[in-house]
Amino acid sequence: MTRLLVKAGLVLAAAELAVMFALPLTGMAAHPIGYLLDPLLMLAVALGPLYLLLRGDLARLEKNKRLDAKLHTIVNDLWSVSLHTVSTDVLLDSILREILDSPPISIQSRGAIFLTEGGELRLKSSRGFTDEHKQVCGSVPAGRCLCGRVLESGETVFAANLDARHDNHPRGADDHGHYCLPVKSGGQVVGALTVYLEAGSPRDPDAERFLASVCAIIARILEGKKMERSLFQMQKMEALNRFAAGISHDFNNILGAIGAYASSALAKPRPGDPCQEDMREISLAVERGTQLTRQLKLFSRQAEDARETVDINLRLESASAMLRRLIGGGVKFETALAGLPLPVICSPSQLDQVLLNLATNARDAMPGGGTLRLETAKEEICFVSTRQCLKAARVSVSDTGQGMNEDVLERAFEPFFTTKAEGKGSGMGLAIIHGVVHQHGGEIVLRSTPGAGTRVDIYLPLAEGSEGQQPEMPQQDL
Known part of the structure; x- marks a missing residue:
């Protein structure tokens, strides 16, 4: 027609x-x-x-x-790459290459992809950027420059020319335009895509629609990779759980025999016997070993304490004085507790153990002083382990310490893994936290940037029956 x-x-x-x-x-x-x-x-x-x-x-x-x-x-190309590539950086490089090498819209062969970290955008991949440009745009706070405005508003920002909104640009930059678009996941801005235009280019709704679709693809790929890492971490930790359970059982039996013989020898003291002091040292070593097996049981979820309904806020308030003494005077201690009750079903003693371990790790990460912040909030999240979306209490502990790189982050929850000097730590702190949290049906998220500190988010299901529960998590088309 x-x-x-x-x-x-x-x-x-x-x-x-x-x-x-x-x-x-x-x-x-x-x-x-x-x-x-x-x-x-x-x-x-x-x-x-x-x-x-x-x-x-x-x-x-x-x-x-x-x-x-x-x-x-x-x-098609990006899903193929995502199935064979573990590194997020390589994935983002592939995305930029697909967009800029043969673009179906009028854009320059320059652009960048940022991811949200610590409340600001971090440059992860770029094309056509000089070293100075990469340094200037390495981190972009919310509200600064065009991309920062995207992070702040969650909306697309267009510029036909190099105008006053360009807070970050290298010296002598040529006149150009921009499309800056948000990458959203779960309603949150998790990154931004920016492409360069010839100066004076008009705003094109079709080009904007195309780039928005690309951002949606980026978000889905990032979600898939996050899920993949979570499942891999769960499988790895489950294998370590089984290993730790077997080791703790056998180790406990050996310690029991050694301790029994040492106690028997100490019960029959012989004056002047030089072995008595050795027996006492053996007994002390057995006690330390027994404590270690208890930690292994916590990690492997074998230790079961009585549980009760506990208001997270009240528990943290009562533990604040203890935590202040623990971290010492060189570290500033801040709290930001939710203004409503957060009841969870948990073991109070194990919850205290989690708080102590987190505070100790944060303190040790700030040998020169800094700030330790403790927050609580009510959120609704989808638990990977149960594939259910529930209302949860979030407990966050953050520090302004040394931070961790990607390699350390991947191994942080492994038992006996530590970056501390020999004799300064057993490497069981985060492993115990991981075991306790998952034993309570919760989730733990660890975020860290070298030189910018670490944040640990713990999510525990609220004791509200089935309120806020959905049958299962939204399916991802991976």
């Missing part, structure tokens, strides 16, 4: 031109055929603009068809 209307418009437009120019020249304006053509002239005048409109729509349809084809190509 569209093609017929276009052809009709062409014929009528040609007829209109013929009548306008041919008849006056031949003196046939008064000829009877002129009366026959009058209706055609009127119809041509009416359909002429429609023809032009249809021609524009067809051009836009062809353009959108090209954009959709490119989008499908990007989707």
Whole structure:
């Protein structure tokens, strides 16, 4: 139907031109055929603009068809890369390459992808950036420059030229435009995509739609990778749990035998016997070993303490004085507790153990002083272990210490893994926390940036029955 209307418009437009120019020249304006053509002239005048409109729509349809084809190509290529690549940085490099190498829209071959870390954007991948440019845009606070405004508002930001909103740009930067778009997951801005335009480029809704679709792809890939890492971590920790359970049982039996013999020898003291002091040292070593096996049982979820309904806020308030003494005077201690009750079913003693371990780790990460912040909040999250979305109490402990790199983060929950000097730690602190949290049906999220501190978020299901529960987590099309 569209093609017929276009052809009709062409014929009528040609007829209109013929009548306008041919008849006056031949003196046939008064000829009877002129009366026959009058209706055609009127119809041509009416359909002429429609023809032009249809021609524009067809051009836009062809353009959108090209954009959709490119989008499908990007989707296929990126999913293929994501299935074989573990590194997020490599994934983001691939995404930029797909967008910028043969773009279906008018953009320069310059752009960047940022991810949200610690409340600001961190540059993760770039094309066409100088070293100075990478340094200037390495971290972008919320509200600063175009990308920072995206993080703050969650909306796309467009610029036709290098205007006053460009707070971050290298010296001598050429005039250019921008599309800056948010990458969203779960309603939160988890990153940003920026591409460069020729100076003075107009805003193109179709190009913006294409880039927004690319951002949605980035978000889904990041979600898939996060889920993949979580499942891998769960499998690894489950294997370590089984190993620790077996080790603690056998080790406990050996310690029991050694302790029994040492106690028997100490019960029959012989004056002047030099072995008595050795027996006492053996007994002390057995006690330390027994304490270690208790920690292994906590990690492997074998230790079961009585549980009761506890208000997280009240428990943290009562533990604050103890935590202040523990961290000492060189570290500033801050709290920001939720203004509503957060009841959870837990073992109070194990909860205290978790808080002590977190506070100790934070203190040790700030040998030169800093700030330890303790927060609580009520949130609704989807638990990976149970595939259920529940209302949860969040307990967050953050510090301004040395932070951890990616390699350390991947091994942080392993038993006996530590970055401290020999004799300064057993490497069981985070392992115990992990075991206790999962034993209570919770989740733990560890975030850290070298030189910028560490944050540990613990989520425990609220003691509210099935309120806020959904049958299962939203499925990801991976």
